[in-house]
Amino acid sequence: MEEKYLLGVDVGGTSVKIGLFTESGQQKEKWSIATNKDNNGEHVLEDIARSIMRKWKEHGLTAADVKGAGIGVPGFVNVNKGMIHFAVNIGWVDYPVTSILSDFLQIPVVLDNDANLAAAGEYWQGAGNDAVDVLVLTLGTGVGGGVIVNGDILHGVSDMAGEIGHVTVIPENGAPCNCGKTGCLETVSSATGMVRMAEEAAEKNPDSMLYIKKQQTPLTAEILFECAAAGDQTADAVIDLSMHYLGMAVGNAANVLNPQKIVIGGGVSAAGERLLTPLRSHYNVHALPKVAEHTAFAAAELGNDAGIIGAAWLAKHKAAADTL
Amino acid sequence: MEEKYLLGVDVGGTSVKIGLFTESGQQKEKWSIATNKDNNGEHVLEDIARSIMRKWKEHGLTAADVKGAGIGVPGFVNVNKGMIHFAVNIGWVDYPVTSILSDFLQIPVVLDNDANLAAAGEYWQGAGNDAVDVLVLTLGTGVGGGVIVNGDILHGVSDMAGEIGHVTVIPENGAPCNCGKTGCLETVSSATGMVRMAEEAAEKNPDSMLYIKKQQTPLTAEILFECAAAGDQTADAVIDLSMHYLGMAVGNAANVLNPQKIVIGGGVSAAGERLLTPLRSHYNVHALPKVAEHTAFAAAELGNDAGIIGAAWLAKHKAAADTL
Numbered sequence: 001m002e003e004k005y006l007l008g009v010d011v012g013g014t015s016v017k018i019g020l021f022t023e024s025g026q027q028k029e030k031w032s033i034a035t036n037k038d039n040n041g042e043h044v045l046e047d048i049a050r051s052i053m054r055k056w057k058e059h060g061l062t063a064a065d066v067k068g069a070g071i072g073v074p075g076f077v078n079v080n081k082g083m084i085h086f087a088v089n090i091g092w093v094d095y096p097v098t099s100i101l102s103d104f105l106q107i108p109v110v111l112d113n114d115a116n117l118a119a120a121g122e123y124w125q126g127a128g129n130d131a132v133d134v135l136v137l138t139l140g141t142g143v144g145g146g147v148i149v150n151g152d153i154l155h156g157v158s159d160m161a162g163e164i165g166h167v168t169v170i171p172e173n174g175a176p177c178n179c180g181k182t183g184c185l186e187t188v189s190s191a192t193g194m195v196r197m198a199e200e201a202a203e204k205n206p207d208s209m210l211y212i213k214k215q216q217t218p219l220t221a222e223i224l225f226e227c228a229a230a231g232d233q234t235a236d237a238v239i240d241l242s243m244h245y246l247g248m249a250v251g252n253a254a255n256v257l258n259p260q261k262i263v264i265g266g267g268v269s270a271a272g273e274r275l276l277t278p279l280r281s282h283y284n285v286h287a288l289p290k291v292a293e294h295t296a297f298a299a300a301e302l303g304n305d306a307g308i309i310g311a312a313w314l315a316k317h318k319a320a321a322d323t324l
Numbered sequence: 325m326e327e328k329y330l331l332g333v334d335v336g337g338t339s340v341k342i343g344l345f346t347e348s349g350q351q352k353e354k355w356s357i358a359t360n361k362d363n364n365g366e367h368v369l370e371d372i373a374r375s376i377m378r379k380w381k382e383h384g385l386t387a388a389d390v391k392g393a394g395i396g397v398p399g400f401v402n403v404n405k406g407m408i409h410f411a412v413n414i415g416w417v418d419y420p421v422t423s424i425l426s427d428f429l430q431i432p433v434v435l436d437n438d439a440n441l442a443a444a445g446e447y448w449q450g451a452g453n454d455a456v457d458v459l460v461l462t463l464g465t466g467v468g469g470g471v472i473v474n475g476d477i478l479h480g481v482s483d484m485a486g487e488i489g490h491v492t493v494i495p496e497n498g499a500p501c502n503c504g505k506t507g508c509l510e511t512v513s514s515a516t517g518m519v520r521m522a523e524e525a526a527e528k529n530p531d532s533m534l535y536i537k538k539q540q541t542p543l544t545a546e547i548l549f550e551c552a553a554a555g556d557q558t559a560d561a562v563i564d565l566s567m568h569y570l571g572m573a574v575g576n577a578a579n580v581l582n583p584q585k586i587v588i589g590g591g592v593s594a595a596g597e598r599l600l601t602p603l604r605s606h607y608n609v610h611a612l613p614k615v616a617e618h619t620a621f622a623a624a625e626l627g628n629d630a631g632i633i634g635a636a637w638l639a640k641h642k643a644a645a646d647t648l
Contacts, residue, residue: 076614133481147580149473156582157457158618167576168610179612249576252491256471256577258480286492288503290400294482 005061006315007069007107009048010114010307011035013089016048019308020055023067023316025125029055030308040091049104068108068319070311071097072117079159082111108319114307116153116162118300119146121310122263127298131260135253136300137164137246139194139266142178143186147257152317164253165190169245189246191221191268194238198224201238208234225271240278247282254287254295265300272299329385330639331393331431333372334438334631335359337413340372343632344379347391347640349449353379354632364415373428392432392643394635395421396441403483406435432643438631440477440486442624443470445634446587451622455584459577460624461488461570463518463590466502467510471581476641488577489514493569513570515545515592518562522548525562532558549595564602571606578611578619589624596623 003023010017012035019030033051036043052069056062075087082098102109112120119136128134132151138144143165147154154161165186166179174183175196187193198219202210209232213223227235250262262283268275276297284292302309327347334341336359343354357375360367376393380386399411406422426433436444443460452458456475462468467489471478478485489510490503498507499520511517522543526534533556537547551559574586586607592599600621608616626633 131481145580149478154473154581156615157455157584158582158614160612160615160618161580161582163579163582163612163615166579166612168572171572181610181612248492248495252573252576253580255487255490256469256485256580257478258482258485258487260481286505288484288487288490288505290482291480291484291487294484 004067005065006067006312006319007052008308008311008313008315009069009071010117010311011044011048011071011073011087011090012114013037013074016044017304017308018048018052018055019305019312020059021309021312025309025312025316027305027309028059030305031055035090037091040093041087041095044090044092045097045100046104049101052105063106066105066107068110068315069101069105070110070112070117070314070316070319071101072112072114072307072311072314073097074114077111077113077159079112079155082109084111108315110314110318112153112311112314113159115144116146116155117310117314118144118265118306119148119162119263119310120153120313121302121306121308122265122300123148123151123310124313125309126301126306127263128261129298131296133257133259134261134263135164135250135257135259136263136265137250138300139190139264139268141190141192143190144266147259149257164249167249167253169249185245185249189242189249191266194221194224194242194268195219197238197242198235201234205234208232210234210238221268222270225268225274229274239275243275243278244282247279247284248286250279251283251286251292254283254291258291258294260294260296262295262297263300264297265302265306269299275299328391329389330391330636330643331376332632332635332637332639333393333395334441334635335368335372335395335397335411335414336438337361337398340368341628341632342372342376342379343629343636344383345633345636349633349636349640351629351633352383354629355379359414361415364417365411365419368414368416369421369424370428373425376429387430390429390431392434392639393425393429394434394436394441394638394643395425396436396438396631396635396638397421398438401435401437401483403436403479406433408435432639434638434642436477436635436638437483439468440470440479441634441638442468442589442630443472443486443587443634444477444637445626445630445632446589446624447472447475447634448637449633450625450630451587452585453622455620457581457583458585458587459488459574459581459583460587460589461574462624463514463588463592465514465516467514468590471583473581488573491573491577493573509569509573513566513573515590518545518548518566518592519543521566522559522562525558529558532556534558534562545592546594549592549598553598563599567599567602568606571603571608572610574603575607575610575616578607578615582615582618584618584620586619586621587624588621589627589630593623599623
């Protein structure tokens with residue numbers, strides 16, 4: 001039997017990334033299209049389908065050559081029903097994503113949320129590297145989380161598993177979080193949270209390099225790490241405090257999950273050891289010794305491609321012809 | 325094909341509980357024998373085997389009638405190898421439990437730790453009640469934890485998953501824990517931890533009922549709950565603080581696991597709603613709304629039998645004839 005193809009689709013608020021892969025996971029081509037959010041995103045799936053069918057034509061493929069498509073969406077999903085409850089960046093509310101897209105393409109389509117598929121991508125082809133129990137955190141505007149257990153995505157009863165960004169790390173007087181709670185990990189360990197802490201620390205330390213930078217330009221996580229690399233103690237203390245909270249949250253989660261690999265993604269992960277070294281040190285305070293000694297930390301390797309690769313993984317493992 | 329039998333064995337530091345079950349889970353008989361800890365527990369498995377073979381004789385059974393035995397042991401286990409690394413209460417160090425017991429009995433034997441099997445027992449026949457994602461906590465001398473994901477025990481890379489008792493809930497100046505860390509959940513939400521907090525609160529509140537009781541008799545968790553039931557505010561505040569920490573730890577774990585059911589066991593769970601009501605209320609502060617709305621809390625239902633029932637579940641699902 002000839003090898004079939006897989007499609008991986010990663011829907012974002014600005015653009016949709018799409019990848020065509022062989023069933024063994026080799027990327028044949030990747031491209032992206034703009035996300036048309038008119039009328040609550042009613043054109044998005046048709047746009048995706050047309051774009052995919054054009055590529056099929058270019059490659060001389062038909063639906064019969066494709067095992068299925070995986071699609072990742074930011075928001076609350078119902079994996080079994082292939083529905084998205086609410087995707088704030090796109091406008092979909094209780095929207096049957098998989099049935100619409102599979103009607104267009106005439107191939108099986110499987111849905112999951114974008115953080116879970118980024119985790120699946122790193123597990124399959126990135127920093128996961130043969131571990132079957134992997135925790136993936138993406139530090140960006142928020143803290144996205146995905147958990148791989150025994151080589152499969154952990155979903156829980158209402159597809160909410162992996163929301164480690166909303167673990168409480170500051171029980172009293174924590175900053176408000178977008179989720180409605182206060183003191184969530186996301187408020188202190190997302191890139192956004194680190195920048196907020198950096199701004200506060202700069203104001204309190206007018207002798208710091210961070211303060212001088214802040215007078216010149218809006219602070220970013222990159223500037224924070226640059227200042228720390230240049231020896232600024234204020235910047236260093238902000239990173240250390242952020243990693244204290246992240247190490248505690250991840251260490252606590254690891255006492256429950258006992259993962260072999262913890263992968264840190266998002267733009268901030270470009271800081272590499274400057275981030276992983278303090279993280280590991282705080283992690284070891286909170287994870288039990290017999291947990292910590294089996295955990296390896298790594299920076300994510302796939303960057304923005306993690307989503308389409310994870311979506312292709314989903315198509316490979318979950319797309320079933322009988323769902324058509 | 326005729327239904328076979330299952331054996332469930334729960335090894336404790338004082339006694340070994342044993343149950344004989346039908347393959348569908350009906351208990352035919354249960355009994356216990358003393359744990360002989362002489363020479364680092366070298367007689368324990370032989371004692372278990374002899375006792376089981378006597379019962380087989382009484383029931384007219386042979387090894388051929390039995391699918392397998394599950395055995396739960398308190399301590400660090402290697403599930404795949406059937407080894408116990410260290411069972412402090414018995415004396416076993418790097419001890420090949422399953423191969424020794426299956427040599428005696430000539431049936432497949434499967435090992436897990438006692439907290440995981442208590443969780444499996446509640447999942448199978450107790451408060452789990454059809455949920456396939458269940459978190460079980462046993463509040464006793466320590467806080468034992470077991471996690472059921474998709475109807476199976478979550479182990480992690482080194483069989484340490486479920487150690488929610490060692491999640492850090494007091495990051496600064498927490499009480500020392502038996503594990504070597506400080507501020508673990510176990511220090512404030514085990515029965516032992518609650519008693520320690522009750523003793524401290526009694527000393528600070530000489531007008532309290534708790535203080536008066538303490539002059540008469542060593543405090544216990546039962547006395548703490550009795551005082552609260554009788555309206556003692558000091559006792560009530562101790563329980564509320566303990567449930568604050570438990571609610572935070574469990575809510576944080578639930579944001580990662582998204583369980584359908586959270587089951588609380590151990591002697592303390594006899595307090596029922598007096599424990600579950602404040603726990604639920606603190607849980608709802610920390611669990612995301614879309615997590616919390618799908619979580620049901622329940623008191624454990626199987627008491628001391630959870631371990632042998634979970635061990636029988638293990639035998640039913642994991643015992644394979646080809647391991648003999």
